[in-house]
Amino acid sequence: MRTEGDFIKINESLLPLSWLYGIGVRFRNWLFDVGLLKTRAFGIPVISVGNITVGGAGKTPHVEYLIRLLENHVKVGVLSRGYKRKSKGYVLADQDTPMSDIGDEPYQMHRKFPDIYVAVDKKRTEGIDRLQYDDATKNVDVILLDDAYQHRYVKPGINILLVDYHRLIIYDKLLPAGRLREPQEGKSRADIVIVTKCPKDLKPMEFRVLTKAMNLFPYQELFFTTLDYRPLLPVFGDPQATLPLGDLQGKNILLLTGIASTRQMVQDLRQMMNIGTHDDRLRQLQFGDHHDFKDKDIEAINDTFAAMPEPRLIVTTEKDAARLIFCEGLSEEVRKALYALPIKIKFMLDEEENFNSKILSYVRKNSRNSILVKSKDDHKSKDSHHSGHRTGTISFRNN
Incomplete structure (x- = not known):
């Protein structure tokens, strides 16, 4: 084991x-x-x-x-503290809210699910009250x-x-x-x-x-x-121009991340590429969690990618993509080759x-x-597929 x-x-x-x-x-x-x-x-x-x-x-x-x-x-509302955001207090995301005001993960969710409420507040009790009672969100x-x-x-x-x-x-x-x-x-x-x-x-x-x-x-x-994992999405360009996971085979991949742990992601990417543990066709450029990309980081990304042989591709996470789209100085080659790897979870x-x-x-x-x-x-959730399923009751003990 x-x-x-x-x-x-x-x-x-x-x-x-x-x-x-x-x-x-x-x-x-x-x-x-x-x-x-x-x-x-x-x-x-x-x-x-x-x-x-x-x-x-x-x-x-x-x-x-x-x-x-x-x-x-x-009607769903998501409340986060908005880690590393540059705003203060309670912020409710709208179509014009920049990533810097709410943080990368709330911004990612706001872009993916435009019909829900996404708000940030360090004081969660106050944030819940605002979501419940503000006119803009009181139907939550x-x-x-x-x-x-x-x-x-x-x-x-x-x-x-x-x-x-x-x-x-x-x-x-x-x-x-x-x-x-x-x-x-x-x-x-x-x-x-x-x-x-x-x-x-x-x-x-x-x-x-x-x-x-x-x-x-x-x-x-x-x-x-x-x-x-789902098909890769271009960070820049037409979001409908997805790339099948099978297309990773035969390419040189740069995994560009600013997350806490890439361990399982690396293992899974090697499986998708059908390569071994020490095959240098998968290279990594790792930064700290929620990393704020600076000019020197952009330069390192451009130089690392330029030194890789063709055919080549950059794979990043959706969370990192939420920050990278605002970065200036990425080369045209990097912008064309940069794809986000969407992740869903599956129950075992x-x-x-x-x-x-x-x-x-x-x-x-x-x-x-x-x-x-x-x-x-009374209707099935779109994530439920078994016929005849009835939702049961549940009683949680007081925390």
Whole structure:
């Protein structure tokens, strides 16, 4: 069996600092647990998606999955803090909102789903109030909180914790020795835990080992998801001129990223290209997560691509594309060759219907506009394909 936590590196010399950091985090959580710091519940369905590690666990693809599941049933609002944005306070995205005002991930979702509300606010309770009561958005039926697992001032109706397969929290340590934002027992606040970025070829025994290792409580449900790639989209040019994944074979590829972890993406790209681990036809140009591309970075991109032999192509993520489209100085060759690789998530072990049912049932039972939601929920979600499926009921315990 492969090692699940195979991307974990612990700096043991920093463990004493991690111990001190843990005291502070545990004290803060205790203040919430005993009620000295107040948590607010809301009269509208609120679903939180987040993690307890620094770096990406696939939050955006999972939020987008929820959007696709819900948008034909109810009016969806997404609330994020807008990491690295240059604005302050509450901002509701409209057709003229620049990426710098809301951040790359909210901008990506706003472009892909123009019929939903996308807002940013560091203070999530105030953001939820604005979405509920402002005239522009008061018809919102459900709010998805992006990256809010540690934001305990909000009590979500469903709390979804994402755990990267390559960096399982059970093997990690607290900051700064590891990358945990809080002790792993913080997973107990989750109603649903999803192990993300799983290899597609996991064996039944590996699922059983992972399930036992996660050691969840009876009230919690565990799911596994893997990455599902779609045809490549040109970052510049006609968005309809997609490139099939099979066209990656026989080309020299530059993987250009500014994300937390490319490990699974690299493995999957090599499979698409039908090349081995050490084949230099796949090269990488990696920057930090949410990287703000500077002139020297643009120069490095131009020079690296120019030095590659034909036929050649640049592959990037949708999140990076949201920043790259605003970058000046990219060569004409780079602009023509730059493609984004869209990612969706796919539930493993045939658990998609189970997950969908829990989400739809919660929203239907708790929506302010219950008559509308019930009538719409009589139809299948566009992500559900099994005939005869009926949405069941679900009761989550109080967090």
